[in-house]
Amino acid sequence: MTDIAALKxxxxxxxxxxxxxxxxxxxxxxxxxxELLRAKGWAGDPNSFVTWWRRTHFENSMIDALLQRERMAYRKIGELSVRQVMDRAGIAHTEDEVCALVGAIERLRCFPEVPAALDRLRTRFKLAVLSNGDPDMLERAKPYHGIPFDAVISVAEANVFKPHRATYEMAARRLGVTMDQVLFVANHEFDCVGAKAAGMRTAFIDRRRRPFAHWPYQPDLIVSSMTELAELMA
Structure with a gap:
């Protein structure tokens, strides 16, 4: 069991x-x-479409990372993935529609509990983002999520996508802290595994109530929401 006082x-x-x-x-x-799929008369489940899109994007970003070439922009991988999914689903589409879907990522809103929870955490810690998103996408997102992070860092600086260890190491250097002085927080198992393997402490936000696989890199904390994380840490 994690010693919360020592972690804090x-x-x-x-x-x-x-x-x-x-x-x-x-x-x-x-x-x-x-809205787009309904207008096209597609009878499938939009939630399943987005799940398929996101999984394809993750797979394509991991392919890109393993190529060890210049990192492909997150936006371009998103467009590649949306085209791929729409082609496989037999959904006719234009380039403008593909770009519009990916562009919607810049306008996403916070989960309801996030602003208050981060306000509590801010009283004790610096708050930062490390994202696979492109710098311009992260900048455009700021008015929509409204969280005043101390730093918003794109993996573009490391030229590779998470969960490559270089991304986490770069972010710690940017903030002038050691790896074990960072608590990396993610809703994604792969991100917690990557950060922990790189030397950070980690917290898994288990919103989807899914068991964490038996990796040797287990999170220090498993919580159901950002509210619970704030209650433990702030």
Whole structure:
């Protein structure tokens, strides 16, 4: 069991994944996609469409990382993935429609409990984002999520996508802290595994009530929401 007092005394920065942890990516994109798919007469489930899109995006970003070439922009991988899913689903589409769907990522809103929880955490820690998103996408997102983070960092600076260890190491250097002075917070298992393997402390936001696989890199905390995280840490 994690010693909460020791964790609180050693951590200086709470660092968050943005898409799906701070902002509601699944719900927000589902609402946008539903309108487009309905207009096209597609009879499938918009939630399943978005799940398929997001999984394809993750797979394509991991392919890109393994190529060890210049990192492909998150936006371009998003467009590649939306085209791929729409082609496979037999949904006719234009380039403008593809770009509009991916552009909706910039306008996602926070999960309801996030602003208050982060306000509590801010009284004790610096707050930062480390995201696979492109710098311009993260900048455009700020008015929509409304969270005044101390730093918003894109993996573009490391030229590779999370969960590559170089992304977490770069973010810690940017903030002038050691790896174990960071509590990395994510709703995604892969991100918690990556951050923990790189040397950070981690908190898994288990919104979807899914068991964490038996990795050797287990999170220090498993909580049901940002509110619970704030109650433990702030």
């Amino acid at each position: 005394s050693s951590v200086m920065v709470c660092m968050f994944d943005q898409y799906g942890t701070v902002v509601d990516m699944q719900g927000g994109l589902r609402d946008v996609a539903a």
